[in-house]
Amino acid sequence: MKKLINDPEDVVRESVQGFGHAHDDILTVFEEPPFVIARKDAPVAGKVALVSGGGSGHEPLHGGFVGRGMLDAAVPGPVFTSPTPDPILAATKAVDSGAGVVHIVKNYTGDVLNFETAADLALAEGIEVETVLVDDDVAVKDSLYTAGRRGVAGTMLVEKIAGAAAERGDDLAAVAEIGRRVNANTRSMGLALAPCTVPHAGEPSFTLDETEVEIGIGIHGEPGRERIAIESADALTDRLLEPILEDLPIASGDDVLVLVNGMGGTPQSELYIVYRRVAEVLAERGISVTRKIVGNYVTSLEMQGASVTLLKLDAEMTELYDAPVHTAALRWGL
């Protein structure tokens, strides 16, 4: 394992500390309980607060989305491991203005159980919590026989749009409702060309030989639908788009947002090759791409790979997506 780290045990703490220093104009890092990243001006009077979190290693998710117009706090756990209820509760208390708190939780057993426990504890302290579960990954086929679809890159769209709804003054139920609406209209699918190595594990999470690609990869390196021999970027992109278009109720004339997301180790230039093909296929089908974003937003450490996310937009979601945001990873209109 060759990584730009000091000690594997200190990776999350030192990274979060550095992140806090680098973005001290918009956020504050609390180290006790470890760790809470909160918007600098939290709690914002009268505003519903948004808290998200999960295992570290997906940066810029979630800390990179803390700031005006998006999250009020993020709770980074150990690498690929959900945070415990204590910091989630601490974050919830730190940002609640009295208007209630929305927890945005990616659908993984660990995240769900720890956020559930924290929400129970918050309720016991008189804080109203609504939970929005994100499960946009179409790679998981039959949710009857699994823990259900996973939350992947679509999470950032839920955070952006629900964050904007909270910022304009929507109440708790309304912010949660639009978060759930975004999730219901979002589908994602990813692939990996090369694995990542969790620092404290020291070895790659899985192995792929020079000619293999894992289709339907999760954001923790957990295997997906199938392992195939490498193909052209266009053919691989089609493999990601096909299950999304099969699952998302979308027709000619609809508006979509396209997110082409890198897994951390794929150059931006390759992500644009993927985007090029997505745009081509959607144009053939008469679907208008009215919003698009391409970059490394929901990553798996240094994994080489990409995911494609489509969000079927309506006028309100579009307006909220366009609303001003000022975070470490996304900034426009401010």
Place this chain on the structure above:
Amino acid sequence: MAGVLDTAATVSWIRAIGAVIAEQEQHLTTLDRTIGDGDHGANMRRGFAAVTEKLDGEFADPEEVLKTVATTLISTVGGASGPLYGTAFLKGSMAVKGRAELDGAGVAAFIRGAADGVKARGKAEAGDKTMVDAWLPAAEAAEAAAADGADAQAVLSAAAAAARKGAEETEPIVARKGRASYLGERAIGHRDPGAESTAFILGAAE
């Protein structure tokens, strides 16, 4: 271990769990890397190291020891295992509330409380390839042994043997809960790391 688990013997058992988990960290990580995300060993080691630090305190009865284990695991383990093992020890401790020492029936009550707690919290059933596949047979074996008049040590041994067998039996099946469920048939042939750590916990006193 003695025929009954008094407060001191309960503390000793928990210490023994900490030692076994530390010893087996790499083994648990390897199992979890195969069908999960490779963090189970490190998370359990971190959790039981924090538990062990708290064992130097004063405890009124076994329930208080077990409840301390529960709250410490919830706040230190993370992942799915934190809330699940935390719930196991919490519900198990509630099942032995008011007992100054645990005889065979007391140990069986603890294990039954823990097993039902894990099952409810994780919404898993027998055969889903989770730690429930170790906890449920352990509870049944413990109750059967206690009904035959076995002492604390013998009940725990019976539970440990059943948990070990249950963990082994997770190998040929597909997972329906947890991260391994995403693998479908590819999970076949691999043991569930949570069932394995449950077997270590129940077998630590031996």
